[in-house]
Amino acid sequence: MIFQIIKKEVQEILRDGRFKISFFIVLFLLVASVFITSKQYSSINEQYDSAEKNERTVWESQGAKNPHSAAHFGNYVFKPKLPLSLLDQGVDKYTGISIFLEAHNRNQAQYSTATDQTALSRFGELTPDFILFFIIPLIIILVGYNSFTKEIEGRTFYIIKSQGVDGWKLVIGKWIAALIPTLIITTLLFLIAGIILSNIKGFGVFSWSSFGILYLIYLIYYFIFTNVILLISSISKKSGIALVSSLTFWVLACFIAPKIASNIADSKYPYPTQQEFSENIAKEKSEGLDGHNPWNQKSKELEEKVLKEHNVNSVNDLPFNYSAYRMQKSEEYQAEIYAKHYKKLKNQFKKQSSIYKTLAVISPFLPARFLSMSIANTDYQSHINFSDAAEDYRIKTQAFLNGNTEKNSKIGERYVASADTWKDLPRFEYTPASLSEKLNENTSNFVILFLWFSVTGGLLFLTNKNY
Amino acid sequence: MFLYNFKYELKSLLRSKWLFLLSTILLIVMLFAGYNGKQKVNKRIEDFSKITAQTEERDAVMLHVLDSLEKGLEVNMSNNLLPNNPMNVGYRYPKVAALQPKPLTFISVGQSDLFTHTVQPKIYGDNFSYNYSELSSPVQLLFGSFDIAFVIIYILPLIIIAFSYNILSKEKEYGSIKLLASQPISIYSWLLQKVTFRFFWLTLITSVVLLITFIINGFDFGDNMGAFLSLIMITTAYILFWFAIVLAINIFIGNSAKNAVSLLGIWVFVILIIPATVSQLANLAYPIPSRTKMLAEVRNVKKEIAEKQDKILDNYLRDHPEYASTGKEINYSFWHRYIASQNLAEAELKPLLASYTEQIENQQSWIENWQYISPAVIVQQSFNNLAGTSSAHYQEYKKQVVAFSVKWKDFFTPLLYKSQPFRKKMYKNLPMFEYQQPKIASMTFNAFIILFFSALILTFSWLFFNKKSEKGTLIN
């Protein structure tokens, strides 16, 4: 019986000219977007590869110089583009692509794509995630808005009812039928993406399980949309009203709610301005240990402490280069200040996240979007992880360089390290968070998404009493 | 016919509660958007006054110290920080180069969430390394802001569509069109009038709602009437464009459900797909140079010049010029070499950086020309221009900051070369930053282009109409 219902619904959909046109337009957009994104993906990765190699060569071939000079020469680390960004670009466009690591300062990632683009790009971009999140729900609306209302308007509903069909079977049949086009498009997209990804060798870590979870997230998102659209159709009296209500839901969930959330989050838990942020750090730094300034209050305290520990009277009698030691202590102190201030930022974002979760009540788009970005490793947290990894590396680099001076020279000596010193610095490694970590981070988003699914599903079955 | 259409259209709008519903929704949404915009502007003003106050306070101390120094009095400041050293003034007492909000900034966030609005160029360091990006959560940037521009560009067309998608098809489906068509009138002008009234009402409501929002936000109409009228003009043209589309679809398709779906498809195309495609095509025509590649090249240049710089100045002091002066006397010869090595770096990097900037500017001007392909893009660009938050405004800001930074450096270098200390009386001659607004496309021209779109659509709809009435498919 359910099969009969599905068959009839699908026949109706297939015979609808609107549907055919939209289906092919969406398919075309999808293929175009995957093509464009995969081209960008591979060109970015090639550039990343060569830039990284170049950077290492530059670093290693500095020649003989003082390690602290090398610390100021610094090194750039580049953020790799991860395979699943092919499906969801997430916030990638808005985060910097590279961080300059140097002595004394923790720099922010710079050169986000968005800052180089015009305001035009804020309308949206032809990427698979744009189509997956915004356009495919429209297909669901197109197919499903009159699922029930057409039976009433065409009076066929009375005949169906007189045939003694079970209400729930009718709902299930219509539900499956409404999802079929979406399933075809989504599956096709993931298939193409899967083929492309498995053919790109040597770039990043690609895991099929993340890929599968991502597919699942989109499916749940579409299930929710189908639930809502059919629910609207079953309680509306006319197709026109059902259509307008469905579209209102779409605009509200996909456009308005995220923006409102972003505005509330910003006004309730604002970020400091760049200027304030660096001013505060500079102030705390100036109050603390300064590696270059032996007359500074904190420097004097450190000196006394070290002299006492080693039981000597002068820094000249210490078994190591005290100025390098002081430099390292100062680096560590400053790194702590940075860590503290960046932690404040992270906390602020955590609080902002709670706003996004609250507004998920009116928008299943929000949890789905966060989940998808997270699994694709293109969310804010992934960027934070990268920048933390870079900071770790910066601290290690400073320790390596200062340690070199400390070991190999005496205080007051003009020390020049040999040209092959720089090779000994380990390379920067960044491993993105694993799938299980990502899943743990996102339990609440999963719960919210599941709640959306079950509540809308439950309502759909409850309202079908009329049918 | 005109009067009757007007009277009864209004009557039926009032009775169906549409006007009331519409006005309420629009008012709530607009007030919220205006509030959001105003909050952001207030924060910007607050940040600016905070940093100005800080600077002034610092400068007052500096002037006091200078005064004491010039009178030969003892000062309570460590030697390496004394402001009689021009380099200390240039480094420790920078001026604020700020991009102040315009009176209309609250209507459109534009690119303002991406960039910082206060930069303090200092005498050390290269112009290349200024960070213009603002500290913000990328999630916020991704979702964007709920501002007045969003309401007008995205939501207003949807309201128009929801409001009038079936303006003709309803009559057809309901059957009243037959009676209408049997009257001695032209259905086209009847329809045109009906659409005109709705256009008139919606424009009136929107204008009043905007007026209320502006009044609540303390907008100064006296000085900025022109800008406000430009906003109303662009908005009106945009509303007209959507009504023209609604009219054309009603004639062309003529079935309510199909109308709604087609109109929505057009909405998606005009507002989402066309801008995204233009953006993509711009990348094809003028690919944005990869910053990754640029950084690699900068690194290579920097490494090469480091050797040359070493000959001019020891690398330690190059990295830490603030430790150069330890005694009371200013070490002028050190500073001569410092500036020489800085200039060297700047000169070597200039052509490389210029080639990148040029490519970005090429792309932006390409897009500037292609904006005219979609009224939504024109409106966005116009609003951003009115608000002073367009890409051009920030591009210009960066340029002017760099120019100011050069001016700032140029103020102090002659003093160094002439071995002169910084004196109190020079303070008032210090360069100040004042942002010069970039030239923007004329609002009237933009409105005209949108009107041109509407005229084109109306002409097509007239042609369809004639074709359809010939075939007789309009009524049956």
Place this chain on the structure above:
Amino acid sequence: MIKTTNLTKKYGDFIALKNLNLEIKQGEIFCLLGANGAGKSTTINLLLNFIAPTSGQAFINDTDVVKNAKKTKSFLTYIPENLMLYPTLSAVENLDYFLGIGGGKFYKPELEAFLEEAGLQKEAHHKRIQFFSKGMRQKVGIALAIAKDAKVLLLDEPTSGLDPKSSNEFGELLKKMRKNNVAILMATHDIFRAKEIGTHIGIMKQGELKHSFATDQISLQDLEKLYLETMNLNEV
């Protein structure tokens, strides 16, 4: 008043109306009988210039309906099978609107008088149309004709779906209109009603007017017989 000469409408190869020659004078009620698709509605649509003729001409009050479409419409009133008026407006308001957009200007008492003349009870004059039955809506249509001082009334299946009482009332109304020297063309399936109120009857089939005669020349039984015979030729 209504005149057609060799009026023909083709849709590709399909002939919807073939060489129709018809003349209806003032004070005549011409009832067109025929099955669905016989060409009755096509005739009315052509007279209204809703569709353009393939060949031939149609005149209303000696005015060509194609060349002077607007002018001819000021002479006529059309009541479609399902006369739909604006549901949120009252009877008086609907009347005011339809008259107004055509350039007429009437005061409320006048409008009420028209409705009254058309037989709509007083209590309904200011009620919203959404509560009206089909019969009541048709009375508003007749009021429109009275107000316009229409010379021609075009009716498409006016009695289908009416209960016998309303149908009878409507017939009486048409007879009254006829006395006001209105030429009435009515397409209908209702042989009984056609015989009762019509002055002339035409039987159409496959776009052709097969028979045309004055009502008093034929009894109801003969009419029914003739009608069925004409229809049955179909099957041959």
